[in-house]
Amino acid sequence: xxxxxxxxxxxxxxxxxxxxxxxxxxxxxxxxxxxxxxxxxxxxxxxxxxxxxxxxxxxxxxxxxxxxxxxxxxxxxxxxxxxxxxxxxxxxxxxxxxxxxxxxxxxxxxxxxxxxxxxxxxxxxxxxxxxxxxxxxxxxxxxxxxxxxxxxxxxxxxxxxxxxxxxxxxxxxxxxxxxxxxxxxxxxxxxxxxxxxxxxxxxxxxxxxxxxxxxxxxxxxxxxxxxxxxxxxxxx
Numbered sequence: 692x693x694x695x696x697x698x699x700x701x702x703x704x705x706x707x708x709x710x711x712x713x714x715x716x717x718x719x720x721x722x723x724x725x726x727x728x729x730x731x732x733x734x735x736x737x738x739x740x741x742x743x744x745x746x747x748x749x750x751x752x753x754x755x756x757x758x759x760x761x762x763x764x765x766x767x768x769x770x771x772x773x774x775x776x777x778x779x780x781x782x783x784x785x786x787x788x789x790x791x792x793x794x795x796x797x798x799x800x801x802x803x804x805x806x807x808x809x810x811x812x813x814x815x816x817x818x819x820x821x822x823x824x825x826x827x828x829x830x831x832x833x834x835x836x837x838x839x840x841x842x843x844x845x846x847x848x849x850x851x852x853x854x855x856x857x858x859x860x861x862x863x864x865x866x867x868x869x870x871x872x873x874x875x876x877x878x879x880x881x882x883x884x885x886x887x888x889x890x891x892x893x894x895x896x897x898x899x900x901x902x903x904x905x906x907x908x909x910x911x912x913x914x915x916x917x918x919x920x921x922x923x924x925x926x927x
Contacts, residue, residue: 712783714879715783719732720734722879724860727896784834785829786810786830787802787827788824788829789802789803789809794816796815800819800824802830804878806875811852822912823913829914830911831912835908839903839904841882841884842892843901846903851906852905853901854874854903856872857898858870858872858895861889861895861896865886867885868884868889869882870889
């Protein structure tokens with residue numbers, strides 16, 4: 692990663708954050724960490740090898756808009772659009788809605804992150820309706836790193852919002868620390884804490900840790916609201 696950052700003219704920390712964002716917004720993980728360094732997955736290598744194919748697919752879909760080339764281009768274009776979004780919430784996960792439990796005022800939306808990892812978001816029923824959240828719908832889960840509580844050991848049972856992973860990277864200064872946790876499904880969860888807390892819990896690269904997230908501190912977003920989707924005759 693250091694060599695790549697130099698070639699691109701990027702600070703190494705900035706390059707790492709770009710990798711994390713791309714990894715969490717793709718439909719499949721793009722990196723795994725080994726010895727604190729990111730290693731591209733098979734899916735990432737496949738995407739990189741298809742840069743030229745993407746340009747060719749664009750030319751083909753102009754001639755055959757209903758063919759498979761158009762669908763391939765559309766899928767890649769949607770992924771690139773996800774990378775354009777800007778938000779202060781450093782954790783941005785592209786995931787699928789597993790279930791929605793609606794009540795009169797609120798709703799609990801369970802999200803599938805892959806690899807057995809799940810999140811449960813507590814939002815208003817009106818928001819769930821306006822976003823068109825139903826089982827199988829793709830959406831984004833936004834979580835600020837300061838909302839993630841890191842435990843010194845994995846929870847006895849993995850369930851929604853009680854996640855288990857391995858510390859992939861630690862960035863600290865004299866006061867604060869940022870911890871990158873690689874989850875079982877390959878997503879990378881960022882958490883912030885004081886440096887004193889990090890030392891007290893003995894948080895270090897390679898160690899298995901738990902992460903706890905409150906359901907009310909997960910913000911959901913979709914690429915296209917339900918009303919806009921319906922007006923175009925599309926279905927989630």
